[in-house]
Amino acid sequence: MVSTKRLGYGFNGNQSPTMLLVPRSAKGKRSVRKKSRDNHTNAIDMLATIAADLLLESEKSFTAPVIGGPSNPTSNGTLKKEDLFEVKPIKEEAFDQGSCSESVSGSNGGCALKEHGKLNSDVCSKNPTQKELMTKCISGDCGYPFERHSPCYAECWEGNLAGGMRALNQCEPLTNMSPDIWKGLETCILGELMQLDSKPSALVSSDSSVEVPSSEDHIPRNTSFPTGWWEEKQLHLDRDDDDDENCSRCTHGSTITSKVFRSHDKQNDRIKKLLMSKFRKDSRLSTNRDFPNSDVDKKLLFSSRKIGYTRKRTQRYPFKRRKCFHRGLMSTYDEAVNYEYMSNLPEINMKVENFDMDASLHEANIKSSNVTGQRSIHESEDFHVKLRIKSFKVPELFVEIPKSATVGSLKRMVMEAVTAILRGGIHVGVLLQGKKIRDDSKTLLQAGISHGDKLDKLGFILEPDNVTLSPPLLTNHEEPSPLLPCNATEPLTRSPSATPLADPSTIIALPELPNPSAVNSPESDHNSFHFPMDVPLQDDHQDEISSDSRALVPVPATNMNALSIVPIQKRKRPEHSQRRIRRPFSVSEVEALVQAVEMLGTGRWRDVKIRAFDNANHRTYVDLKDKWKTLVHTAKITPQQRRGEPVPQELLDRVLAAHAYWSQQQARLPTKPSPAEDCMLN
DNA sequence: GTTAGGG
DNA sequence: CCCTAAC
Structure with missing residues (x-):
């Protein structure tokens, strides 16, 4: 022993980080969508992605990104120019420490944004260039309807002013998509979000402004930051006015009025109708590439390059942000499996081809969209649940x-x-x-x-x-x-x-x-x-x-x-465990087996096990019996017919001899010990 | 629980 | 290596 x-x-x-974007109406676990194949679906894809972003962050509380460059402003708020222009990659570790951790800890949930807001305020006040740049991005100068998806704004967020400027300059305005259209789309989406918030007071009023109640009450206590997306947006818009007050406002969730809701309802409805109609058609004509040339259709056919860039951003930010501010949340998504395909993040994150499969829901959507005011919560079906499995x-x-x-x-x-x-x-x-x-x-x-x-x-x-x-x-x-x-x-x-x-x-x-x-x-x-x-x-x-x-x-x-609780498709052995791993017998094992059988015979496998394989926990006496059976068979066939690790012929000869002997003995006196065992016992 | 034998 | 009848 x-x-x-x-x-x-x-x-x-x-394993590698993963992000799943799954339509809510998706069924089952395998409802990962296929990649879009044309500009049309790309456009829908993008809208869906944006909507999903907004949706999730409105529900789960969006948190502001951390400025990468001047992440550590001095106490007096002085920022050096080189700091602003230096691109400092954000390390994930940074999100697990310092103020991030504090904010995650829960008690001071608003700390993260407060810190960020103050930081940004400092940046803006000290560097009007960045402020201007950010404002340009927000105002849609770079053609992106949502600033968070704007490359230049994104760069600004990270303090990369040079990159932001470059992005702004390189950014081609979406001339095909008028700002009004985008505004309308945005409003539609935000309307969905408000409905989803299930607040009865979330209304799209006819005076072209919307009162958005805070989502604070709906944020789980263990989530890190009780601030809605629009609140953050408002924070940006109002950053000129104050800094710390922004935080308190966001944290305490007072009712606010956001610029983004100030669109024309009629236009919104029209756009929404067109959009929904478009989605419906798309779901029905999934293989038809000749799409009707409606206004929306044309305007949806914009450059896929931009879409790609946008997606890149949408993937990038939630990843970093939630790493920092949603630790509690992320931890639940951390659990995962090492699936190869899971690591293909861009592919998975763009699966929205069958964006809308449920025709009845579409009908409901269109129907309800015709009715101003309250809408069915089912409208949110069209959006996505975005799961990030780290x-x-x-x-x-x-x-x-x-x-x-x-x-x-x-x-x-x-x-x-x-x-x-x-x-x-x-x-x-x-x-x-x-x-x-x-x-x-x-x-x-x-x-x-x-x-x-x-x-x-x-x-x-x-x-x-x-x-x-x-x-x-x-x-x-x-x-x-x-x-x-x-x-x-x-x-x-x-x-x-x-x-x-x-x-x-x-x-x-x-x-x-x-x-x-x-x-x-x-x-x-x-x-x-x-x-x-x-x-x-x-x-x-x-x-x-x-x-x-x-x-x-x-x-x-x-x-x-x-x-026992696992539902399975392939259930070959319903009531039993997984098949044991195959463990071919080594030559030495065979030798030990032969030796034991020579002594004990072929009908006492338990004794064989105890004598020769007592230490081999994975070898049961049934295994030994089976192995002996195969050994006998192997010994009888030609070497060319044998497979696996070759067993020395000497051993096979002993197998045959022992087999012959004990077969003869069993026929005569089944219980008589072998001469060898007699010798051992003596 | 063991053994034997088919799969 | 699994399964199971037979003991």
Whole structure:
């Protein structure tokens, strides 16, 4: 018996950032849209993207970006010119510390914007050039209807005045799209947002101004910053007037009147009709590229280059901002799986081709849009729920390995473990407030994955495919567990329930260690160094993982409790765990098996197991029996017919001999010990 | 829980 | 390596 200290490691994958843009009406988890193929859909795409941006940020509270350049103004507010022109890349780490962290902590939710607002105020007051530039961007001089999507404004935000100026100069006005049209579109979208806010007082009044109540009350307490998008917008517009007061206004959510709502209602309705009509036609004529030449159609056909730039911006900012200000939110999205396609951010983020699939909803939209004032909340169906999955975690793994093991062996163990989990296929489970959403046919809206407060509780789970559905076990796993970041730094210490590895008898001898019993131990062979799969798959263990880590912890296959709640498509073994990983017998294992069978015979596999494979936890006596069966078969066929690692002919000869002998013995006296065993017993 | 045998 | 009948 080998006694050796083991090191426990917990793994949680770390993968590339992802962002998903999914229409609310999308069904199922795989409703990722295909990329748009023409300018028409590009235009809709862009509008949808913008709308989604606005929507999300109105719901989840938009937070201001951090100025990249003069991020650390001196106490007296003095800013050097070179500071303004210096492009300082924003490091993500910066968002996890300092004022960002404070603002995230919750008590002073307005701190982030306050800081930012003051900062920007300082910048503006000290540098009228930047202020002017920003104003130009806001006013639409660069042709972008929403300043946040304006390249020059974006640059200004980051303090990159030179870049902002360059962007402004390079920016071609969208001559095909009159400002009024854009204003109208904007108003339409914002109208949707207000409706979504579910505030009865959110009205589009006929006097061309809109009173927008604060969304503060609807912001989850654990979100970082209770400020609506329009509030931030207003902050920009009113920055000339004050600085600190901006913050208090935003934070306390007083009623404001925003310039952006001052559009003409009739025009808005007309535009909306055209837009909705356009969307509807698009959904019906998805393959028809000859689009009607309505005004909107023409005006939607603008340069795709701009769209691309806009998208680039829309991806860029939410990523940074929420990293800073929405830590609590982001953490729920951090859970993820290492899917290759997930890393293709630009592709996924532009999936809005079938922007509107629900014709009935469109009808409702058009119908309701004809009615001024209250509109159905279903209008928001057309917008998107934007989920940013920062990373997907691979299943949490547990590896126990002697300190003396090599790094290479550790790598192999991890590789084996990962392979074992992935080989059976894998799928994503969706958790909302700790509960599984099993009905793939539900829309996101129906499932409740549409509102900001709910999105906080949204999580994803990576699960093996070969799992089963067992209702009696549901309650165990369905307990709402807050989805928080998982550090998984103490994976093994939190398992009070003894695992097989805690038992010395299950410790696997490793080649690096002197092993007195290695003579008969197949595990002493270098090739037989395997990841102890039995260990991490204990039920109790996994339950703790699921509840403690609270992250996207994919459920190992043999966790019956967890697996039981997983809806599956490919369910080949409904009531059982994932197939064990294939572990070919090494030559030394074969030798040990042959030797044991020579002594014990072919009908005492349990004894064979105990005698020769007691340390090999992954070899059951059934495995040994099966292996012997295949060995006999292998010995009978020609070497050319054999596959896998060649077994020495000497061993195969012994197999045949032993097989012949014990077949004969079993026919005569099934219980008589072999001469060899007699010798051993003596 | 083991064994044996088909898949 | 899985599954299961038979013990």
